[in-house]
Structures are given as C-alpha cells and as structure tokens.
Amino acid sequence: xxxxxxxxxxxxxxxxxxxxxxxxxxxxxxxxxxxxxxxxxxxxxxxxxxxxxxxxxxxxxxxxxxxxxxxxxxxxxxxxxxxxxxxxxxxxxxxxxxxxxxxxxxxxx
Numbered sequence: 001x002x003x004x005x006x007x008x009x010x011x012x013x014x015x016x017x018x019x020x021x022x023x024x025x026x027x028x029x030x031x032x033x034x035x036x037x038x039x040x041x042x043x044x045x046x047x048x049x050x051x052x053x054x055x056x057x058x059x060x061x062x063x064x065x066x067x068x069x070x071x072x073x074x075x076x077x078x079x080x081x082x083x084x085x086x087x088x089x090x091x092x093x094x095x096x097x098x099x100x101x102x103x104x105x106x107x108x109x
Contacts, residue, residue: 001106002053004046005099008064013042016063066095
C-alpha cells in the first residue's frame with residue numbers, strides 16, 4: 001500500500017476531487033498555503049493499493065495542468081522602500097507536486 005500526497009493549486013482542486021471520486025479513489029483534502037506565491041493550495045492524501053498507484057498518478061496528471069500567471073513580487077528585507085519598484089513577473093503555477101510514500105500498516109476504525 002502507498003500514501004500519495006498531491007499538492008495542487010486550488011483552481012484544479014474540484015476537478016481532481018471529482019475525477020478521483022469517479023474512479024473510486026478515496027481522498028482527504030486539506031487546505032494548505034504555498035510558500036513561494038503565498039497562494040492557496042489543496043493537499044490530497046490518497047491511500048492506494050500498489051497496483052493502482054499509476055492509475056492515481058494518471059488522474060492527477062490529467063487534471064492538474066501547469067499554466068503561466070503574472071505576479072508582483074513583494075519587497076525583500078535588503079531593499080529600501082524608496083527605490084523598490086515592483087514589476088510583474090510571469091511565473092508557472094498549477095500542475096501538481098506529488099509524493100508517493102510506502103505505508104507500513106493501515107487501520108480503519
């Protein structure tokens with residue numbers, strides 16, 4: 001058995017949740033916040049049998065697409081406010097960050 005941690009952008013969350021449910025995958029959704037963009041994410045915890053890991057990864061891959069987004073970076077501590085002019089930059093958002101971990105034991109009470 002494996003535990004999949006999938007961190008996805010909130011924009012992809014409902015689509016992924018629906019696809020997992022349609023394919024009989026149980027998942028727990030946690031509201032999380034990313035460190036770089038300080039934007040909302042959803043982290044899915046998905047327990048799967050070893051032979052269904054690739055199916056779950058395919059569903060995640062199909063429903064969580066990367067896209068470009070403009071953002072204005074915040075001032076860093078080394079920059080004086082008088083000279084700092086924030087210019088929007090294009091960053092890649094979306095997609096999914098996925099960790100697959102072995103599960104030593106599983107209990108459902």
